[in-house]
Amino acid sequence: MEMGGSTGCFRSRLPPLLTTKEISNLSLKSNLSVEDIQQWYSSFVHCYPHGYLSRNQFIIYYQQLKDESNVQLRPLIEKLFEVFDLNNDNKLDFHEFVLLNVLSSNGSMNEKMKLIFRLYEKEKEKLLSRDEIKDFLRNMFYIFDIPSSKFNLNQVINIVFKTNNINRDEKIYWKQFTEDILNDQALFKQLISLDYYHDYQFVQRSERF
Template sequence: MGNKGAKKGKPSSELTAKEIAMLKANTKYSEKEIREWHAGFLRDCPSGKLDKKKFVEVYKQFYPQGKADSFCKHAFATFDSNNDGTIDFDEFILAIAASSQGNLDDRLELAFDMYDISGDGQIDQKELTTLISAMYDLVGETDRKGDKDPKKRAGDIIAKLDVGGDKKLSKQEFIAGCKNDPVVRQLLAPNA
């Protein structure tokens, strides 16, 4: 880690024109911003790979008042799109863009994918409780009594939005429900 600059010849140390074009097409970042993000990424991760521990450290910078660990466990698995146990620059910048630049539907879709822990295309009460608790942790929300209790909130959301009556939420039900719940929407997409 004492490496001040990236070594020449490493595939992750230089952005190709094709890579920049792909990132510009899939984010709202300019080439200059992409290059700045890349320089910062290499400064923090000279190997060009971000592991889980470093990922948590990076997220803690964005949410210093919260506890990022629980959220990051799910986020890391979602962002590590090739499942190699690390996040490379492309995966990193696409994840940052999706969680910060996407419209409300995009952010909620990302949240759904992240918390559909079983991968069955549905979120049940246990998964939704995990989602809400992790979001509370991330933003430093400590008042979890009454209507803010994650399990109660998850149960209420499912009861209200479960159109199919299967006690689970589809992606469409989840997105519609979050859009209509200002507290959950504020947690999932604070800038939308």
Template sequence: MGNAKSSALSKEILEELKLNTKFTEEELCQWYENFQTQCPSGRITPEEFEKIYERFFPESEAKAYAQHVFRSFDTNEDGTLDFKEYIIALHMTSSGTMSRKLEWAFSLFDVDKNGYITKAEVENICQAIFKLIPTEDQPKLPEDENTPEKRANKLWGYFEKSDNDRLVEGEFIKGVTDNENAMRLIHYSPINA
């Protein structure tokens, strides 16, 4: 039965995913079977992706963030995620190296996909991340992070750029790697009470 499932997934894609992720052939075939069950069309639409995120963040407004994540994963820019894009995204965000995760984070912040980040894009993503924070946790945030604007200003400050400067991928990765607080600000983690 396992062979029947692996034949449904093309050998080329299977081999490519085995080379580029830490998933085994058996895991990939299981993921593919689940993907086909959940997405019979073989593609995830932005709306379906938003529903997935809403299940992960039931106490939050996840739609804006989900839209940015979807955009960053839709590498062929066709408006859907196919199985390959889905698995690469899953690998990158769950078991990829820190370097790969930061490359993905850069693509998340590069809203217009032009190869660099502006302060306006940082503000855009910080707005979406802030909406993931449940309302009851927002008062627990440090004073200099308790609004999306303050978080964006704090994060942008770590890169030592003026408001009109641009940030390329290497600068982004270095700035985040060099500062633990910057790392914390580029994503949302629940506040521990």
């Protein structure tokens, strides 16, 4: 895990050490060893001595992580921040930071897709057009390294719109769109490159042993 550059990390008054209980709970949730968590925490407080990332610090961190400063991705990175800011304090503490990084790096395809589908869950009435959904998903697939062909993506979007009797120029509720895909395993698999899906599942299983 890389955190910040040489100019971003500095020492000052550091937050308290994690308790044994906090480490154990985070280890269970993240599947990281106690030693890994302690090492992550040491790096985290070195780079972020207040014990959290602000919204802007998180955006900078994620852009550095992806080696990407594309302004179009900034709103999507902000959405990630909001999803993982579990206590809605406009900060990302160590616990929230670890869970996001573990999911981004080691999460299964299902876990990553479900996270993407959650990004608008606070906006119950969010309406999106075909092109808006396509652009959003392609950008999120890039952020999470999820392969998908343009053809498959267009096909899935067309199927969902047709199933709900929505015309080409109309919009669909994001909640409806995601529920249709999550309730149809064939449609879900079609959303990503099929060959890669099987390879990815095999790698995920292999890495657990």
